[in-house]
Amino acid sequence: MSLLLSGLNNEQLKAVTLQDQSALVLAGAGSGKTRVLTTRIAYLIQSRQVSPHSILAVTFTNKAAKEMLIRISAMLPINTQGMWVGTFHGLCNRMLRAHYQDAGLPQAFQILDSADQLAVIKRVLKDINADIEKFPPRQVQWFINNAKDGGIRGSQVEASDDFTRKMAEFYLVYEQQCNKEGVVDFAELLLRSYELLTRNEVLQKHYSGRFSHILVDEFQDTSQLQYKWLRLLAGAEASVFVVGDDDQSIYAFRGANTGNMKDFERDFNISEIIKLEQNYRSHGNILDAANTLIRNNNGRLDKNLWTSEGDGELLRVYNAPTDLDEAAFIVKEAKSLYAEGVKLSQIGLLYRSNAQSRVLEHALFNASLSYRVYGGLRFFERQEIKHALAYLRMIANPNDDNALLRIINFPARGIGARSLEQLKDSAKEKGGSLWQAALENRGGVVLNQELGDGTLISRIENRAAGIPKKGLNSFVFLIESMQQDCLELTLPEIIKHMLEHSGLVPHYNSQREGANRLENLNELINAVTSYIQEAEDSSLTAFLAHASLEAGEHQSGNDQDAIQLMTVHSSKGLEFHSVFLSGLEEGLFPHDNSRNEAGGLDEERRLMYVALTRAQRRMYLSFTQSRMLHGQTRYNIPSRFLKEIPEKLLKFLHPVQEPAATGRVSGEKNYRVDAPTRNSKLRMQGSASGILDSENLKWSIGQNVIHAKFGEGIIVNCEGGGSDGRVQVKFSQYGTKWLSLEYAKLTSA
DNA sequence: ACTGATTCTTTTTTT
C-alpha cells in the first residue's frame, strides 16, 4: 500500500486517494497523469476493495489502453479481464456485440472505417443520381458524422434551407443502406450504444449499477455524445474521475468539446479541481517556451507548468533553404545525438501533416538511420490487406456491399461493368444487398438455410456438377464454400484458408511489384497470431472489428531502436530526449485550413504546445524558405508561433556556406552557432532561384522584403525585368499581392 | 472485358 503510493507528490496523492466522489483533475503535460490514473485504479482495488468488475476506464487511443493494463498488472497480481478498459469506440463495440439484438444489428455486423464510409456514401449518392459537384461526398460524410456526434438521426435533422434538406435526405438513404448491409461507421458505434442505453432502461440500470468507478483519460477530447454516454453509464451512483488538459485539446475537428470540462464540473458537483502542475519531463527553457506560447490563447483554465530541474539548453532554431536541406540538417543532428549516446528511439521527429514525412524518410534512409513512421498508411489500410479482409468480411457477413465490390472481380474472374450493373439493378429492385441479389441470379439447385440474424448459408447441391471458373457463379460458389469450410476452423486456419483459396497470392505473385504485398499478406498471419494471444474473443468477427478499430498499431519492427516519425497529433502522450519539429511555416503550421475555422488558430497553437512539451532535454525547431508540396514549390514565411517564443530562449543555427541556388539537389551542410542577435531573428538566409533583374540581382524568389504599407513578406514570384518588373509578394498580414517595382516601395529585410 | 495511358483530384489532424 505505502509502496503503491510512494513517490507521489501531494497533489498526485490527493487525486489518487480521493474518496467516492467525482473529480476533475487538470493535468499538465508531463505531470504524471497516466501514473495517477493507473495508481488510482490499483488503489481502488487494493485498499478500497473495489472489484475490477466494477471499474470502467476510457482512454483515447488503443495504445493508451494497452499501456494502462500493463501498468496495472505490474502493480497488482490481479486478473484485469473483468475490467472494462478501452477507447470509447472499443467499449461501444463491446457493448453492441453483447446486445446486438436489442441494438437492432446482425450478430456479425461490420465496422466501416472512414474510407469505407466514404465509399458507401459515394455509392449511395450515385444510386440516387445526386449532383456530386454540388454535394461532394466528403462534405456529406462530414455532415453525417457531425449530426451523429450531436446525437441526431437522419429523420431528426432540422432543415431550414435546401442544402440542409438535401443533406438530410442523403443521411437517410445512407442510414438505410448501412442497415441493409449490416455495417456501422465509427460515429454509429457511439450513437447506437447511446440509444441502446436511453431506450433500454433495464440495460442502463444494469451497467450503471455495475460500474461504480468510471475513469476517463484525455477528457478534453471527448465529444458531446461521448459525454452523454458517460453520464448514462454513470447514473446517479458512480464516481467519475476524469483527467484532462484543456491546453492539449487538439481534436475539435472531430467533435471534441472542451466545454465538457465545465459541464462536468456542474453536472457532477465538483467543488474543487485538482491541478497537477509539476512537470517531470522537460527542462525549464522548454517549459518556459511552451507556457509563454500557450498564454496567447483565450479562455483557458489557468495552469502553469513548472519544474524543479534546471533551465537546460536553449531551443535550437534552424532556417533551411529547402525541405531537402531541412531533412539533411535533421539527419546530421540526429547522427551526432546518436554518437553522443542518445538512443534513436529517444529521438522524435514531428511534423504537422503526414505529407511531410516522405522527404524526411528519404533522407534517413539514405543515411542508413533506422526509423519508424507512425500513422500514414497503416497496416490494415493497405490495399492487399483490405482485399484480404474483404474476403474475410464476406465470410462473416456477405451483405457487406463494400467488401463484395472490392473483391467480386479481384483477382479478375470475368465480372465486368456490365454484369455488375445488372447485379446492382437487381439488388435495387429487390431492396436487398448485392449478395442477396447474386444468390437469386445464379443458376443451379441451391438449398438456402437462413440463420436467425438473416445471414444466408447455402448448401451447394451441384458442387459435383462442376464449379464454373468464371463469372458471377464462380464468385458465389467461392464465397459459399469458404463460409462452409470455415465453420469449423480456428481464426489462423481461416486466414490461411482464405489466402489459399481467394487467389490473392497467385495474383500478387504474378505482379511485378507484388513481392511487398505478398509479404504483407504473410504478415497478416502474424497479426492474427498476436491478436489471439491477447484478445478475449478470438472469433473472426471480433478480429475484423479489431482490424477496423485498431488500423494502426500492428507494425513490425516494434522493438528495434529507431527514430520515431509522426504527426504532432499522434505524438500526444509521448516523450523523447530530443525532438525535431519540422516545417514551422505559415500555411503549414499553423495550417492554412485552420484559418477559416472558428478557434482554428487556437487549436493550432495548442498543437504547437503539445509538440514543445514532448521534449525532455533538447528541442529543435526548423523551417524552410521553399518547400515542395503537392507537386509544386511553395515559398513560406516562418510560423508566427516561432515569434511567440521569447527570443532569449532560442539559439539560432546557420548554414555556413550559402545554399545551392537552384534545383532540388542538396548535400550536407555545415552550420555554425550564433548567439541570438537582433538581425538573426527569424530572417531567411541566402537566396533561392528566380532572378528577376539581371542588372542588379536585387530581387529574387524566396527573399524576405518589407513594404511600407503591408509590412513583411516574402517574394513568391517574379515577372519581367528592369522598370517593367513585377513581383508577387506573400505578406504575413495582407495575403499575396502583385507589386510593380516601379511604384512599390520595397526594401530588403 | 481487360489493359495501359491519360486526365483529374486531392492535398490536416484520427477513433
Next chain:
DNA sequence: AAGAATCAGT
C-alpha cells in the same frame, strides 16, 4: 507528387 478515376484501344 501520388493515387484515383476515366478513357481509348485491343
